[in-house]
Amino acid sequence: MKKDEVPQDKSNLESANFKELCYAVDENGEYTTVNSSGWDPKTIALDNAIQEINARVEDAKKRVLDNQTSPIEYYMELHKMDVNILASYVRIWKWRVKRHFKPHVFKKLSDKTLQKYADVFEISIEQLKNIEYGD
Amino acid sequence: MEIKFTHHQSAHCENGVVSNLMKHNGFNVSEPMVFGIGSGLLFCYIPLLMVNHAPAITYRAMPGFIFKRFAKRVGIKIKREKFKDPKKAKARLDENLKNNNPVGLQVGVYNLVYFPDEYRFHFNAHNLVVYGKENDTYLISDPVMETVTTLTEKQLEKVRFAKGAFAPKGHIYYPTDFPNELKLESAIKKGIKQTCREMLAPMPIVGVKGIRTIAKLIRKWPKKKGIKVANHYLGQIVRMQEEIGTGGGGFRYIFAAFLQESSKVLNNERLAELSKEMTQIGDLWRDFAVDASRIYKNRGTKVDGYNDIASQLETIADKEEVFFKKLKKAI
Numbered sequence: 001m002k003k004d005e006v007p008q009d010k011s012n013l014e015s016a017n018f019k020e021l022c023y024a025v026d027e028n029g030e031y032t033t034v035n036s037s038g039w040d041p042k043t044i045a046l047d048n049a050i051q052e053i054n055a056r057v058e059d060a061k062k063r064v065l066d067n068q069t070s071p072i073e074y075y076m077e078l079h080k081m082d083v084n085i086l087a088s089y090v091r092i093w094k095w096r097v098k099r100h101f102k103p104h105v106f107k108k109l110s111d112k113t114l115q116k117y118a119d120v121f122e123i124s125i126e127q128l129k130n131i132e133y134g135d
Numbered sequence: 136m137e138i139k140f141t142h143h144q145s146a147h148c149e150n151g152v153v154s155n156l157m158k159h160n161g162f163n164v165s166e167p168m169v170f171g172i173g174s175g176l177l178f179c180y181i182p183l184l185m186v187n188h189a190p191a192i193t194y195r196a197m198p199g200f201i202f203k204r205f206a207k208r209v210g211i212k213i214k215r216e217k218f219k220d221p222k223k224a225k226a227r228l229d230e231n232l233k234n235n236n237p238v239g240l241q242v243g244v245y246n247l248v249y250f251p252d253e254y255r256f257h258f259n260a261h262n263l264v265v266y267g268k269e270n271d272t273y274l275i276s277d278p279v280m281e282t283v284t285t286l287t288e289k290q291l292e293k294v295r296f297a298k299g300a301f302a303p304k305g306h307i308y309y310p311t312d313f314p315n316e317l318k319l320e321s322a323i324k325k326g327i328k329q330t331c332r333e334m335l336a337p338m339p340i341v342g343v344k345g346i347r348t349i350a351k352l353i354r355k356w357p358k359k360k361g362i363k364v365a366n367h368y369l370g371q372i373v374r375m376q377e378e379i380g381t382g383g384g385g386f387r388y389i390f391a392a393f394l395q396e397s398s399k400v401l402n403n404e405r406l407a408e409l410s411k412e413m414t415q416i417g418d419l420w421r422d423f424a425v426d427a428s429r430i431y432k433n434r435g436t437k438v439d440g441y442n443d444i445a446s447q448l449e450t451i452a453d454k455e456e457v458f459f460k461k462l463k464k465a466i
Contacts, residue, residue: 001383001418016251018281020379021146023167023388025414031167031392033146033382035281041428042377045370046253048431049187052367080245081299082188085257088298 001025003034011038012046053080064131070106071131072097075121089120137267140237142276142283146382146389147195148262150175151278152239153202155264156310159237162317164209171393172208172319172326173201176386177333180340180349184300187256189371192349194385198241198260198301202308204329208322212312217304221292224305228265231309237266237276241306243297249277249284254379259301265291279379323397324466330390331463334455343456350448357441365441366431373424384417391417394462405465409458416454423447 001024013019019035026032060074076086087094092113099105100113111125118128140159145151150169157164170176175196184191195201199215206213218224231238243259244250267274271288286294295305334342349372356365376385391413398406423444430440 001388001414001421006383012251012253015253016249020279021144021382023146023382023392029411031388031395031410033144035144036383039377041373041424044428044432045373045377048367048370049374050253052188080187080256082185085299088302 003027003032006034006036007039008036009038009040009043011043013038053077061131067103069101070103071128072106072117073101074131075117075123075128079121086120090116092116136232137269137274138232138235138237140264140266140276143278144281145278147175147380147386148278149198149201149260150389152262152264153205155276155278156237156239160310160313162313164317165392165396167389167393167396168319169205170201170386170389171330171397172322173203173205174326174329174333175201176330176390178342178345178385180345182340186300187371189368190352192372192375194376194381198262199306202239204326205322206310208325209317209319210314211310211317213308214311215306215308217306219304221296221305224295224307225288225292227307229268231307232265232268236309237264238307238309239264240295241303241308242291242294243299243303244294245297246290246293248286248290249280257297257299259297259299259303319400323401327397327462327466331459334459335463343452343459346448346452346455350445350452353441353445353448369427369441369444370431373427376420377424384420387413387417387420401466403465409462409465412458412461416451416458419447419451419454423451 001022003024003026006022006024014037019037021033022036023031024034057074057077060069060077063069064071064074076083081089083094083097087097090097100109114125114128118125121128141155143151143155143158145154145166147166147170150166150173153169153173154164154166157169173196177194177196179193181191181193202213216227218227228238228240240263241259242261242263243257244261245255245257247255247261263278264276265273266276272285273288273291275284275286277284295303297303336342336344338344339348353369356368360368377383382389391410394406394410394413398404398410426444426447430444
């Protein structure tokens with residue numbers, strides 16, 4: 001990549017007002033560093049990943065409202081987590097976390113367990129029980 | 136208190152932290168030098184591990200390895216510690232700052248407040264330097280950022296004790312002992328040799344063979360997983376290759392910069408030629424990213440597109456195989 005070929009496309013980096021560093025060669029073939037404001041192929045990949053997450057969140061929400069899963073799964077998706085990550089944050093076995101996704105199990109959870117989840121998601125137990133607050 | 140510390144922006148966090156800490160201690164070592172000597176370049180597909188619901192592929196060595204190898208090869212000593220108790224982790228950090236010693240920390244990205252929201256994923260192998268503390272605010276030099284920044288005690292504890300794969304566990308590290316002069320020449324040779332060995336390893340998931348394996352998988356994905364999932368996977372590959380920290384082209388440009396610098400240190404013309412060749416290979420990786428992005432942008436249903444980019448990857452694998460064989464002989 002030549003110095004003047006370093007892409008300066010519009011990207012989400014702008015929102016945080018920073019540019020990333022790229023390595024490129026100058027006119028004399030010497031390596032140097034150039035700041036880049038972004039590159040479309042990357043931006044599209046990132047946008048797609050975010051859309052994917054949003055779709056997962058929406059889907060989880062729908063299933064909570066249909067009483068197919070518990071709000072824990074919804075908040076997990078909202079925080080871009082998967083079961084492995086959530087389990088290690090709440091310090092509960094993975095299989096138990098998965099069990100807590102079942103609405104009838106979730107209903108019987110003690111406040112102590114609920115509080116663990118609420119702490120990780122940084123919400124109150126009330127908000128945890130009712131996902132409408134989550135918006 | 137604030138330690139006099141000069142922030143230099145770098146492409147990649149780990150090299151950047153090491154390079155900045157070395158510069159702070161009076162050794163002018165560039166980011167590509169750290170990357171090359173630490174054998175940072177790699178291609179590895181990790182089967183079974185899923186990151187963001189897609190297969191895990193990495194273009195670099197495991198977190199922490201670059202610094203470890205770099206230190207061993209140039210002859211510096213490093214101290215590193217992990218903690219179970221956040222309080223102890225904080226005490227050790229404060230103690231070092233009091234002794235005027237800036238330190239490197241491994242942190243998780245998800246709760247890193249100064250990052251743009253879109254970039255905050257559960258990725259735990261980010262690195263930064265803490266160079267001071269004012270009241271309850273830490274002064275942070277994050278090498279991928281253009282300028283220095285700050286984090287409160289609470290914010291820093293959260294990122295130091297992020298959970299999930301590669302959990303940092305408060306990981307703190309800093310150089311403790313330096314030789315009078317760095318042994319760059321032998322270190323460069325060792326670094327290059329290991330990179331060649333890894334890229335040419337006879338394993339289907341590592342190096343050139345790993346690239347071929349991924350090419351094969353790309354051909355299968357649209358039929359096996361459906362277009363939607365295939366596109367998601369493809370996007371993930373491009374993100375790993377080009378995301379902040381790689382310097383472009385899946386670290387190939389940084390590596391080319393390293394070869395160029397090394398050719399001067401070792402007085403080896405051959406390395407300068409190979410640096411040019413690596414730059415061209417980097418350009419091929421960029422082309423691959425452009426073509427891959429066309430597929431997932433248009434959500435194209437053509438299976439041809441996948442075969443095309445798979446062939447591109449195979450071409451890259453062939454070129455890299457020839458390249459690393461030549462590089463092995465050049466030193």
